[in-house]
Amino acid sequence: MEMWLKIIGAVIFGLIIVRMYPVAKHWMEHGPKAEKGDWQAAILPLLAVIGFVILLIAMVRM
Amino acid sequence: MNRVDFSVASQAGSTLATNKLIKNTYMLLSATLVFSAIMAAVSIAVQPSQTIAMVCLFGGMLIGMFVLPKTANSSAGLGVIFLITGLLGFALGPMLTQYLALPKGPQIVGTAFGGTGIIFLALSGYALTSKRDFSFMGGFLFAGMMVVMLALVANWFLEIPALGLALSAGIILLMSGLILFDTSRMVNGGETNYIHATFSLYLNIFNIFIHLLHILGVMSDD
Numbered sequence: 001m002e003m004w005l006k007i008i009g010a011v012i013f014g015l016i017i018v019r020m021y022p023v024a025k026h027w028m029e030h031g032p033k034a035e036k037g038d039w040q041a042a043i044l045p046l047l048a049v050i051g052f053v054i055l056l057i058a059m060v061r062m
Numbered sequence: 063m064n065r066v067d068f069s070v071a072s073q074a075g076s077t078l079a080t081n082k083l084i085k086n087t088y089m090l091l092s093a094t095l096v097f098s099a100i101m102a103a104v105s106i107a108v109q110p111s112q113t114i115a116m117v118c119l120f121g122g123m124l125i126g127m128f129v130l131p132k133t134a135n136s137s138a139g140l141g142v143i144f145l146i147t148g149l150l151g152f153a154l155g156p157m158l159t160q161y162l163a164l165p166k167g168p169q170i171v172g173t174a175f176g177g178t179g180i181i182f183l184a185l186s187g188y189a190l191t192s193k194r195d196f197s198f199m200g201g202f203l204f205a206g207m208m209v210v211m212l213a214l215v216a217n218w219f220l221e222i223p224a225l226g227l228a229l230s231a232g233i234i235l236l237m238s239g240l241i242l243f244d245t246s247r248m249v250n251g252g253e254t255n256y257i258h259a260t261f262s263l264y265l266n267i268f269n270i271f272i273h274l275l276h277i278l279g280v281m282s283d284d
Contacts, residue, residue, distance in 0.1 A: 006218045028201035049238045060282040
């Protein structure tokens with residue numbers, strides 16, 4: 001990628017981060033807190049995604 | 063008695079509204095994904111330069127950031143979301159051409175495409191059927207997104223391949239978490255606009271596809 005495109009991309013990503021910051025802050029401070037079993041219910045499907053990606057890697061290496 | 067009847071009617075109305083939101087979101091998401099795929103095919107055929115593809119990508123991001131929020135509550139929002147997804151699809155062209163040129167290229171692109179579909183359908187189906195509220199992940203996901211975006215920009219200049227690979231793995235996990243988060247927000251009333259919901263889910267799928275393609279491209283022996 002050319003340098004001027006990288007700089008424009010960095011500016012756009014910077015804008016996105018600036019717009020995202022108050023949202024992230026709000027969710028961190030006022031978002032609902034996890035109840036018992038909530039993280040487990042979220043982590044299990046994410047672990048399944050990791051396993052699935054490893055399977056896909058094995059498929060393309062065969 | 064009247065109060066009970068009113069409560070039951072209100073709950074039924076809320077369920078109907080949620081079902082309508084989910085139906086409209088998935089219909090619009092399907093249409094935008096098909097349109098995006100057509101634009102990607104057009105882009106492969108016309109072979110634009112990398113610069114034009116990046117301009118389309120950045121243009122799509124800027125329209126999504128500044129124009130879509132202002133038009134999402136009107137019919138113009140539909141045109142805007144097709145414009146964004148068309149630009150993002152067109153931006154994929156040069157990258158897909160590059161991967162398709164590899165000896166195992168078609169297999170890698172096909173695997174990334176199918177893998178993305180399976181990940182999305184499985185996670186969205188899980189969030190829809192479990193009815194669990196995943197909004198507790200909001201703070202973690204948004205903070206993670208900001209860190210990953212900073213690292214991504216830094217790596218454009220540093221060009222460290224291992225960092226790029228680690229970021230792709232991190233983005234796939236974050237976007238998977240966001241699919242759970244966005245779907246559960248639709249189910250639990252946190253999101254009521256189907257254009258916003260479609261745009262969020264589209265971005266999750268788009269990012270998973272790009273980064274899965276990157277990982278598979280690097281990990282294959284080509």
